[in-house]
Amino acid sequence: MYNFEFTKPATIADAVAALGQDDAQALGGGQTLLPTMKQRLASPGTLVSLNAIPEMIGVCVNDVGEVCIGGATTHAVVAREAAASYPALAALASHIGDPAVRNRGTIGGSLANNDPSACYPAAALGSGATIKTNLRDIAADDYFQGMFETALEDGEIITEVRFPVPHKANYQKFVQPASRFALVGVFVAKYADGVRVAVTGASSEGVFRWAEAEAALSANFSKSAVEGLAAPEGAMISDLHGTAEYRAHLVKVMTGRAVAAAG
Amino acid sequence: MTQVTMTVNGKAVSGDVEGRTLLAEFLREKLRLTGTHIGCDTSQCGACVVHVDGQAIKSCTALAADLDGASVVTIEGMANPDGSLSVIQQAFQDHHGLQCGFCTPGMVMSAAALLKENPKPTETEVRAYLEGNICRCTGYHNIVKAILAASGQDVSAIAAE
Amino acid sequence: MPKDHGIGASSKRREDVRFLTGRGRYTDDINLYGQTYVHFLRSDVAHGRLNAVDTSAAEAMPGVIRIFTGKDFEGVGGLPCGWQVTDRHGQPMQEPPHPVLAQGKVRHVGDPIAAIVAETPAQARNAAEAIVLDIEELPAVIDMKQALSPDAPKVHDDLTSNLCYDWGFVEDNKGAVDEAFAKAAHVTTLELVNNRLAPNAMEPRVAVGDYNPGTDDSTLYTTSQNPHVIRLLMGAFVLGIPEHKLRVVAPDVGGGFGSKIFHYAEEAFCTFAAKQIKRPVKWTSSRSEAFISDAHGRDHVTKIELALDGDNNFMAIRTETYANMGAYLSTFAPSIPTWLHGTLMAGNYKTPLIYVNVKAVFTNTVPVDAYRGAGRPEATFQLERLVDKAARELGVDPVDLRRQNFITTFPYATPVAVEYDTGDYNATMDQLLTMIDRDGFDARAAKSKAEGKLRGLGINCYIEACGIAPSALVGQLGARAGLYESATVRVNATGGIVVMTGSHSHGQGHETSFAQVVADMIGVPEAQVEIVHGDTANTPMGMGTYGSRSIAVGGSAMVRATEKIINKAKKIAAHLMEASDSDIELKDGQFTVAGTDKSVAWGDVTLAAYVPHNYPLTELEPGLEETAFYDPNNFTYPAGAYACEVEVDPETGKVTLCSFAAADDFGNVINPMIVSGQVHGGIAQGVGQALLENVSYDENGQLLSASYMDYAMPRADDLPFYQVDHSCVTPCTHNPLGVKGCGEAGAIGSPPAIVNAVIDALHRGGMTHVGHINMPLTPARVWAAMQG
DSSP: OOOOEEEOOSSHHHHHHHHTSTTEEEESSOTTHHHHHHTTSOOOSEEEEOTTOGGGSOEEEOTTSOEEEETTOBHHHHHHHTTTTOHHHHHHHTTSSOHHHHTTOBHHHHHHHOOTTOSHHHHHHHHTOEEEESSOEEEHHHHBOSTTOBSOOTTOOEEEEEEOOOSEEEEEEEEOTTTOSEEEEEEEEEETTEEEEEEESSBTTOSEEOHHHHHHHHHOOSHHHHHTSOOOOSOBOOBTTBOHHHHHHHHHHHHHHHHHHHO | OEEEEEEETTEEEEEEEOTTOBHHHIIIIISOOTTSOOOOSSSOSOTTEEEETTEEEEGGGSBTGGGTTOEEEOGGGOSOTTSSOOHHHHHHHHTTOOSSOSSHHHHHHHHHHHHHHOSSOOHHHHHHHGGGOOOSSSTTHHHHHHHHHHTTOOOTTSSOO | OOOSSSTTOOOOOTTHHHHHTTOOOBGGGOOOTTOEEEEEEEOSSSSEEEEEEEOHHHHTSTTEEEEEEGGGGTTSOOOOOSBOOBOTTSOBOOOOOOOSSOOSEEOSTTOEEEEEEESSHHHHHHHHTTOEEEEEEOOOOOSHHHHTSTTSOOSSTTSSSSEEEEEEETGGGHHHHHHHHHHOSEEEEEEEEEOOBOOOOSSOOEEEEEEETTTTEEEEEEOOSOHHHHHHIIIIIIIOOOGGGEEEEOOBOOOOTTTTTSOOHHHHHHHHHHHHHTSOEEEEOOHHHHHHHSOBBOOEEEEEEEEEOTTOOEEEEEEEEEEEEESSOOTTGGGTTTTTTGGGTTTTBOOSEEEEEEEEEEOSSOOBOOOTTTTHHHHHHHHHHHHHHHHHHHTOOHHHHHHHHBOOSSSEEOTTSOEEOOOOHHHHHHHHHHHHTGGGHHHHHHHHHHTTOEEEEEEEEEEOOBSOOOHHHHHHTTBSSOOOEEEEEEEOTTSOEEEEESSOOSSSOHHHHHHHHHHHHHTOOGGGEEEEOSBTTTSOOOOOSOTTOIIIIIHHHHHHHHHHHHHHHHHHHHHHTTOOGGGEEEETTEEEETTSSOEEEHHHHHHHHHSTTSSOTTTSOSSOEEEEEEOOSSOBOOEEEEEEEEEEOTTTOOEEEEEEEEEEEOBSOSOHHHHHHHHHHHHHHHHIIIIIOOOOBOTTSOBSSOSTTTSOOOOGGGOOOEEEEOOOOOOOSSSTTOBOOOSSHHHHHHHHHHHHHHHHHHHHTTOTTOOOOOSSOOHHHHHHHHHO
C-alpha cells in the first residue's frame, strides 16, 4: 500500500480535527479499508484511527429503550453485549466475517463503507436506526444512498448507532460462498407501528426496503404473507455468484425464513 | 516512521514502523517471527492469525502503529514454558492436523482462541469458528478432530486416523 | 494389533514440531544480505500488441536499481515445454515461444511485461506505476470453440491457428468404435464441462535469486515440488547456466498440488537478475498475483458417449474433448489432456473399444497445467457421470451396472495402451457398501424430506495411473525427461542414517514415512534416520514429487539404496564375525551368523566402515554410502469406490454435503495416518471442484474470480467428517514395497460422487428433467437447473 501518516486520537474532537486535514481518512477496524489499500485502490494521506476513543466504544440501552452502540464497537462486542437487549442484532453481528474479523471490524466502519453486501446496513435500515455523528443524527432511511454511498460528509464520524428494539426480528443471510458476505440478506423487524424489511446483497443500489413485503407483513406477520408476493423488482445484481432473477427469488425466500424464525 | 512498543510473547519489543506497516510485517520482518504467515491479501485465509490483548485477529489486516502498547502472542509463544508442545499443538501432531504447515500457525491460534471462549465446543462450533482459516491440505477432518481432542473430548469415534 | 513403528505404523510426523512452533523455514522466511525486491508489472488486458514500454520515468524513482523488459531477454531462451504431443496426423503440436517477459504481445491478464528491481517492495511497486505502456488492445479469445473458428484472432501470430494439437487415441480404433456405436442397443450421451480451477496452495510462490561473483555460482531458493527439474530446465533452456554452477533449493514448501511443479518466469527472472545486478533478488507473490500467474488446472469441455449391448455390457466409449492450454504451454501442459487422460478412459471397466479425441486450444487465459490428479479427474468425472446416467436411462442399479462391467482379471491390457497390474474393484465396492448403510438411505431421505430437503446418494468408482513413470514409455509418448527417482543412503560412523532423496515433501510427510521404511529395513529406531530433500546441492538428481509418485518411485529408489547398504554391511559384519556373507542375517539392528549365537550390532559395523582397522580393505571400500536410481516398469493403478450423501434445499438450490465415504486400494501402506490425511485433503479439493470453485473469465479475458472474495475455497463448515478406508490391498506387482500411491485419489474420485448425488436428489424430488449440471454446483446453478 502507499504510505500515509498515522494518528490515533483519544477524543472525538481530536479525531474530527485530524480528519480535517487534506486526504485524511478514518480507520475503523480496517477489515475492508486495509485490503483495499493493499490493492492501492485507496491512498489516504493520513489515517485517523478511531479505535482509542473510549466514548465511541460499547453497547448500552438508553432512556427510551434504544440499543446504543458506539461507532468503534467491534462486531464481537456487539454479538456479546447486545445479545440480551437486541438478540437479532447480536446474531447478525455474530455472523459477519469470521471470528478474527469480528474482533477488529466495527459497526461504524461497516456503515460508513456501506458495502452493498454487508450485513449491518440491513440491520440499521431494517430497524429504522439513527446514525449519530459528530455533527448530527441521521435517520437510516436518509443515510443509505446507494452502493458505497452514504449521507456522511467528508470528515464526519459515526459516533454511535441507536437501534429501536422491535417486538420481533430476525436476519437471514444467504452467503456468497467465497467472500461469505451476503449474497442476499434480509432483516425483518416487527414494530408497534409496522414491519420493516431491509434487503442487502441483492441490489446494485445497495441496501433497500422491500415495501410490498412490509405492507403484507404489517397486515399479517406470517411466512404465508410473503409467499403471495411477487419477487421484488429493481436493479438486482447479476454476477458470477447468481443472476438477478436468482437474487430476487432469494430475497423472497429469505424474507419468509426471517419471518418464520422471528416467530 | 513512528516507534511502536509492544509485548510480544511476553517480551517487551519496540521498533520503528511506517504508517502502513502491517502487524504481520512487523512480526516477520522486524522481529523475525516468521511463524506468522501471509497467504492472501483479502483478509480471508487466516494464516496470519495472532492474539492481540487476548483476542484472535488477522495480523495482515491490522496496522502495527494502531497496536502500540498491545500484548501480542504469536505461534512462537504457544509452546509450554519448557519448550514442549502445548495441549493444542500436541493434539495437532497426535491427530495429523497439519500437512504442509503453512496454515497451521493460524489454525493453532484460532483454535486457542476458540477453546478460551468455548472450552467444550461441538463439531459444528469448531467448524464455524474456523470460517476464517483456510487449509488446502487436510480437508479439515483432522484439524477439527485435533481441536475436539484438545478440548478433552473423546474423538475415538471419529473415523480414521 | 496396529504396528507401532516401521512400515505400516501410524508414526507421528516429526516435521510437525517445527511447523507447530512457528519454526518452519519457507522460502519467504529466507532473507539474504543485500537483498533487493522485484515487482512484476503485468498486463491488465488479455490480448494486446505491446508497442512500447517506456521505463525512463520509473528508472529515476527512489530506490530503483534496474528495470528489465522483454528486450533484456532477447537471446535468452524462453520457458521450455517438457512434453511434445504428436497429433492424429503424425505431426508435432504447435509450440509457441514463452518469453520470460512479454515480447511483442501480451497474451493474458497477468502476462509479465516489466520487472522492477528496487531496494524495497514498495519502491518497486511505486516505480511500476510510472512505467508508460503503449498497448494496442486486441480482441481476446476466451471460449475454446470460438478460438478454433477460422476468423478467430490468433493468440500467437506465428502459428497457423489456435489449435495446439488434435489428438486421436487410439486413432486406429476409431473405425471400430464407430461401428460398435452403430450396432449398439443403447447409447448414453453426456456433454459436460470440467471446470477450471486455481490450485491455491496456501503458500504463495516465492523466489530468491542469489549470485556469487567470486565463484560464478547462482543459487535459487524457490517454492518448488522438484528443485532438480527447475535446475535442469532453467539452467539448460532459459539461462544457459550449467548445472554445476547452479543450485536450486526448495526448503519447506507450503503445499503444491501440481502448481509448483512447473518452471515459472519469476524464478528464472530472479536468478537472471541477481547475476546482472550482483545482489540477491526476491519475489513474493501476493494471492491476487497468484490467481493470474500460477498455472490453473482442468478446463475441459467434453462430449462422451457410451455404447451398450442388449445385456448392458459396455461395447465402446467415444469422447471429444476441448482442452484449454491457456496462452502459453506450461511445463507439462500438453501431456495432461492426452497421456494422463486418454489412457485412463477405460476406468474400472472392460470396455473393448475406446476412442478419445482431444483438441488442445490456445486462449488468452492463464496457462493450464497439472493440478492434483491432472487428467485423471477429468477422465474419471466424465466416465463415472456417464455410467451413472446410463444406469438411470436403463433403469438399472448404478452399482450393479458397474459391477457387471468391472475388470476382474489381472493383468489387464486396456484398449488405451496401459496394463493394469493388479486390482480388485469388487472388493473396494464391497468395502464401500459396508461403510455407507445403503439400506438405510430411504429412511434418511424421508427424514430429510420432512425437513424440506431433498436427499441424494452418489456412488462411483475410479482408477488412476500413478507412480509416474517408466522413462522409456513416456519417452515414446513425447516426454522430454525421464521420470525415475533417486536416493542416496549415507550411514554415519556412529550408525545414524541420512537419506537424501530426489523426492520433495511439501505436506506429504516424507521425513516421517520415508524414515519408517529405512528404519524398518535395517531394524533401527526411526529417529536414527534423517530424510534430506529439497536442495540440489545435497541430493541426487531426482524428478520430484507429483503424480502420486514419491513412495512408489522415490520410495523404491530408497529401498534399492538401502538394500545396497545392507548388502555391504553384511559383508563387513561377515568379516568382523569371520563368517561367510551368505550366512549373515540382519534383524532389529543386529547382524547374526545363521545358526550361531554370534552377533555384531549395527553400530559396530558402521564404525568399522569408517574406522577400517579390522576391515576387508582388499575386497571392500571403506565407508557406507550408496545411491540408487529407480525407474519403474509400469505405472501403479490405485483404485477405489466412493460415495456421498447430499441434501439439496429445493428453495435455494444449496447443496449440503452430509457424508462422504472412500474405500481405496493403494496397495501396501507405509503410514496409515498420513495416507488417510492425503485422502481427506483430496476429497476436500474434489468437493471444492464439485460445489464451490471456479476460475471465471469474462468475454474480454478479465478474471472475475481473482481473489478469495470471488473464488470459493472449501472451508471447515462446508465439509463433514469423512470415512476413509484403505484395507483393501492388492499390492503393486512391480515395485519393491508393493505400493501404489495415494496423493491424488481423493481429488479424482470425489467430484462424480457429489454430482451423482445431487442428480439423484433432484430425480428423487421429481425433477427428472435434470440430466446434468456443470460444476461447480453452486446454489444458483442448481436452482436454475431445477427451474427447468
